[in-house]
Amino acid sequence: MxxxxxxxxxxxxxxxxxxxxxxxxxxxxxxxxHERFIETYLRDLIFFYHSADATAIxxxxxxxxKEPKPKKAKRRRGRPKKGEAVAPKAPTVLERQQSMKRVDDxxxxxxTACDVGTKRNAKGYKSSWIGGKLHIGAVDGDIPVSAFxxxxxxxxxxxxxxxxxxxxxxxxxxxxLQDAAYDAGIIREYSKDYGHRPIIDINPKNSVSLKExxxxxxxxxxxxxxxxxxxxxxxxxYNQRSSIERINGNLKDxxxxxxxxxxxxxxxxxxxxxxxxxxxxxxxxxxxx
Numbered sequence: 001m002x003x004x005x006x007x008x009x010x011x012x013x014x015x016x017x018x019x020x021x022x023x024x025x026x027x028x029x030x031x032x033x034h035e036r037f038i039e040t041y042l043r044d045l046i047f048f049y050h051s052a053d054a055t056a057i058x059x060x061x062x063x064x065x066k067e068p069k070p071k072k073a074k075r076r077r078g079r080p081k082k083g084e085a086v087a088p089k090a091p092t093v094l095e096r097q098q099s100m101k102r103v104d105d106x107x108x109x110x111x112t113a114c115d116v117g118t119k120r121n122a123k124g125y126k127s128s129w130i131g132g133k134l135h136i137g138a139v140d141g142d143i144p145v146s147a148f149x150x151x152x153x154x155x156x157x158x159x160x161x162x163x164x165x166x167x168x169x170x171x172x173x174x175x176x177l178q179d180a181a182y183d184a185g186i187i188r189e190y191s192k193d194y195g196h197r198p199i200i201d202i203n204p205k206n207s208v209s210l211k212e213x214x215x216x217x218x219x220x221x222x223x224x225x226x227x228x229x230x231x232x233x234x235x236x237x238y239n240q241r242s243s244i245e246r247i248n249g250n251l252k253d254x255x256x257x258x259x260x261x262x263x264x265x266x267x268x269x270x271x272x273x274x275x276x277x278x279x280x281x282x283x284x285x286x287x288x289x
Contacts, residue, residue: 025266030273034280038145038170041284047139047173049237050196051244052163052182054156055251057149057272059131061114061263093158098186106162110150112265117152132265134251134272135159137167141287142243142250144276145170149269156181161190168194175199177241199238251275 005011012020024030097106118128133154137146146166148159160182167173176191176198183203191198204210221235252258255275262268 021270022267025270028270028273030270030277034273034277035170037277037280037284041288042143042145042171045171047171049175049177049240049243050137050139050145050164050167050171050173051177051241052135052137052160052167053179053241053244053248054133054135054159054181055248056117056119056129056152057132057134057257057260057268058129059114059260059263059268061131063115063130064113066115093155094161094184094186097158097161098190100161103162103165106165107148110148110154110158112149112269113151114263114265115151115153117154131260132268135163136244136247136276137163138244138247139167139171139173140240140243141283142246142279143283143287144247144280147273147276149265149272157184157187160184160187164190164194164196168196175237175240177238179241199234201238247279250279255279 093109096109100106112132114131116128116130117133118126120126129152132152133150135148135150135156136144138144146163148162150159160178164176164187174196176196178187178198178200180201180203182200188198188200202210202214204214251272255278257272257275260268260271262271
């Protein structure tokens with residue numbers, strides 16, 4: 001009755017609902033409603049923090065088979081001989097996006113088909129899943145303001161620029177907060193170009209000295225907290241990044257995105273967009289009231 005049908009016999013069949021949902025997904029109704037809501041109620045506010053992160057989306061779908069990469073010609077290890085031609089290294093997705101001005105052009109480089117993704121959890125163990133990834137940008141009050149869906153194997157940095165660009169256009173904020181997966185000079189410079197201050201965790205990669213330095217800094221910050229002394233300003237700001245983790249948990253625990261039974265990137269992205277729209281409205285009401 002809430003949805004407009006007085007009797008049970010008037011409710012359309014499941015196939016009708018499926019066709020209608022497919023049309024809504026193609027029209028991107030949820031994304032447009034999300035953008036309009038932010039423009040109407042949040043555009044004139046100033047937020048302190050913008051946090052970006054990606055979360056795994058598990059699907060009941062077969063992963064696509066990737067074409068085998070062409071084998072590289074073997075060459076002797078070490079520095080090339082004088083006059084020896086060396087094939088140039090192909091630019092990364094992030095490097096190609098750097099010169100692009102439109103989000104649609106950036107997204108044209110991002111695959112959305114179901115495949116296998118692998119990540120390292122907080123305890124250092126690797127885990128894999130079949131499905132996709134949802135890349136979210138959120139501001140104070142646990143409010144998601146931008147989101148893009150991709151294949152599970154896509155690296156987090158490949159969606160960093162589209163997320164920051166979309167969030168910067170929709171709302172006003174001061175700090176960009178991101179974890180070590182986004183440690184790249186291009187991302188830092190892109191944030192500064194929009195007048196924001198990037199605070200991104202350092203990724204030591206294979207540097208032993210840098211790992212030791214980071215570990216020593218963490219122990220120092222831990223000791224300061226135990227003694228109830230003020231920590232560094234960057235450490236305080238970076239801790240506000242926990243808002244994006246709460247959104248990820250809320251999305252899967254309370255809005256049905258832990259088990260998605262739809263197939264196809266368009267429909268899956270639409271399901272996630274409707275859930276994010278609900279979270280955005282709910283958290284905005286809490287913030288504005």
